[in-house]
Amino acid sequence: MISREEWYRELAARRAAVWEIVQRQQGDVGLIFGSFGHSEPFRYLTNFVPVLGDTWAVMRGADDITAVMNFHWQTEEARDLSGIQDWRGEFNAVPTVIELLRNAAPSRIAVVGLHRMPVTAYEAIRAALPNATFVDIGADVAALRRIKSQLEIRLLREAGRITDAAFDAIRSELKPGLTEFEVAAKLAYTMQSLGGELSFEPTVVSGNDRPIMIRRPTDRRLERGDSVMIDIGAMYQGYQADAARTYVLGEPNAQQEKVWETVRRAYAASIELCRPGVPAVELHRAAVSVIEGAGHRLIHRVGHGIGLSTSFEWPSLDSETAPLKAGMTFCIEPGIYVAGAGNMKFEDDVLITDTAYELLTRSAPDLVVPI
Numbered sequence: 232m233i234s235r236e237e238w239y240r241e242l243a244a245r246r247a248a249v250w251e252i253v254q255r256q257q258g259d260v261g262l263i264f265g266s267f268g269h270s271e272p273f274r275y276l277t278n279f280v281p282v283l284g285d286t287w288a289v290m291r292g293a294d295d296i297t298a299v300m301n302f303h304w305q306t307e308e309a310r311d312l313s314g315i316q317d318w319r320g321e322f323n324a325v326p327t328v329i330e331l332l333r334n335a336a337p338s339r340i341a342v343v344g345l346h347r348m349p350v351t352a353y354e355a356i357r358a359a360l361p362n363a364t365f366v367d368i369g370a371d372v373a374a375l376r377r378i379k380s381q382l383e384i385r386l387l388r389e390a391g392r393i394t395d396a397a398f399d400a401i402r403s404e405l406k407p408g409l410t411e412f413e414v415a416a417k418l419a420y421t422m423q424s425l426g427g428e429l430s431f432e433p434t435v436v437s438g439n440d441r442p443i444m445i446r447r448p449t450d451r452r453l454e455r456g457d458s459v460m461i462d463i464g465a466m467y468q469g470y471q472a473d474a475a476r477t478y479v480l481g482e483p484n485a486q487q488e489k490v491w492e493t494v495r496r497a498y499a500a501s502i503e504l505c506r507p508g509v510p511a512v513e514l515h516r517a518a519v520s521v522i523e524g525a526g527h528r529l530i531h532r533v534g535h536g537i538g539l540s541t542s543f544e545w546p547s548l549d550s551e552t553a554p555l556k557a558g559m560t561f562c563i564e565p566g567i568y569v570a571g572a573g574n575m576k577f578e579d580d581v582l583i584t585d586t587a588y589e590l591l592t593r594s595a596p597d598l599v600v601p602i
Contacts, residue, residue, distance in 0.1 A: 232389055233382060233468060238278055239314045241382045243294070245375070246276055249343075250293040252371045258341030260332065261290030261368075262356075266347040271539040272372055273344070274469055277313040281305050287324055289331040297331050299324045325352050329359040341368045376538055377545055378558035384582060386470035387537065387560055391580050391591035393427040393465035394472040398594035405478055405600050407455050411435040411448035414461070422465040430464030430471035430541055439487070442568035444530060455481045455602060458573030460566075464541060473541040473562050474592040475578035478600045490527070490572040491598050497521040497565035498577050501533055505563075505581050505588035511551040518565045527567045534563045537580055559583045560591070 253261040265273030265286040273286045277298060280286060284301030291297075296315050300306075303320025310316055321327045332340065337360070345353070345367045357365070379387065400421045401414060415433040422429060435448040437459045445462065453459060457480050464473040477494075479487055500517040518533040536544030537560050546553065546561060560583070566576030580591035 232385065235311075237382060238312070241380060242276065242278055242314060244380075246290075246296070247293045248375055249276060249372055250290065252368050253290065253341040256339075256341050256366050256368055256371075258339050258366065258368070259337035260335045260340055261288075262328075262332070262340050262342045263288040263290065264342070264344030264348045266344070266349075269347050269540075269543070271376070271543070272369065274539055275372075275376060277309070277315060278469065279305075279309045279312045280469075281309070285324065287328045289328065289335065291335055299327050299331075325355050328352075329356055332356065332360055332363075337363050339364045339366060341366050343369050343372045345369055373545065377536075378556060379538065379560050379582075380558075383470060383538065384558070384560075386468050387472065387580070387582070387591055390427065390430075390465045390467040390470050390472035391474070391593075393422050393425045393467060394463060394474050394580075394592055395594040396425055397421040397463055397465065398461070398474070398476050401461065402476075402478065402595070402600060405453065405459060405480060406602055407453050407457075407480060409453050410450050411437055411453075412450055414453070414459070415448040418461065418463050422463070425465075427465035427467050430466045430473060434460070434462035434475075436460045436574045439484075439573035440570050442570060442572070442574050444566070444568055444574075453480060456484065458487060458575055459600075460574035460576050462576065462578065464537075469539055471537055471539065471541050472580055472592060473537055473564075473578065474580055474594070475564060475566075475576045476594060476596070477575045477577060477598065479598050480600050481602045483598060484571070486569075486571040487573070487575070487598075489525075490567050490569060490575050493522060493525040493527065494565050494567055494575050494577050495596070497529070497533075498563060498579075501563045501565065502579075502581070502588070505555065505583060506586065507556055507583060508554050510554055511546045511548050511561075514563065515549045518563075522565065522567060527569065529565060530568065531564075531566070533565055534561050534578075536561045555583050557583050557585045
């Protein structure tokens with residue numbers, strides 16, 4: 232979908248922007264760290280994260296970077312995806328990082344990922360460069376990711392499309408007797424067969440009497456009348472969707488119908504506010520007003536950003552007061568979890584446009600699965 236040349240142009244622009252931040256903070260060198268499972272800034276600069284281990288990049292200029300990961304297995308893949316030729320694979324990467332920094336002889340090191348860096352690694356680097364000053368530029372670099380580029384939007388649209396396909400496929404297969412494990416496996420198969428990866432392990436919560444906001448799938452078998460809440464996301468070239476649908480197998484009971492109607496009204500109230508200039512937190516407040524007005528409680532935030540991650544991506548809609556701007560992407564996910572109705576959540580991914588919004592996930596919202 233995205234050519235290698237497009238990626239290289241995108242990455243060059245990102246690196247130039249990060250190097251500008253390094254220079255603005257009077258850094259001689261940039262040090263970018265990515266921990267396993269939390270490598271968003273590193274991936275932002277390289278279009279690559281390994282399947283295991285941590286990653287480091289020593290940045291001496293916008294186009295002068297050496298990257299180090301714990302294993303050498305993926306160095307050729309990393310060179311191809313990133314356009315960076317100087318990759319090292321070292322099981323203990325810290326001595327190599329120290330050597331690279333010493334060779335650069337910096338007096339001021341601008342660091343990204345400091346909040347995830349192991350204390351032992353940080354202390355070893357500090358001890359090896361006792362005269363250097365370290366400055367944390369993580370927040371400045373993270374701010375670059377708030378407004379998505381056209382390339383990022385294309386990737387998020389594709390992640391949304393694959394996610395929708397998984398919902399559409401599983402809806403036609405849901406029936407009493409399937410286990411939650413089997414449903415999760417079918418969802419993963421669809422997403423991966425269409426060229427996606429999993430943003431996170433699929434969530435499948437069935438049944439009406441033991442509601443819980445989120446948990447892993449189990450061997451529980453689906454039954455007639457069950458609410459079946461599914462929360463999934465496809466990842467495409469690093470960009471992650473995050474959406475949820477709730478289905479009832481057969482005819483819903485009165486409580487399921489009432490709770491679902493409240494969830495849908497809360498969703499509509501939040502979506503209506505999706506336009507430039509609206510403070511992000513107002514979307515959360517709108518959903519809370521609807522849900523509390525119906526006698527329930529919204530026990531989690533109504534949404535969060537999507538991009539190179541999901542739950543950790545800016546903004547957190549329950550607290551962020553910054554106004555929405557064109558190019559921001561996030562999910563809207565009101566949910567109610569009560570005995571008798573079970574887990575009932577509806578979640579879509581949203582792109583803020585110049586005047587309003589675009590839905591990035593669009594699979595059918597229908598509650599009932601005929602059986």
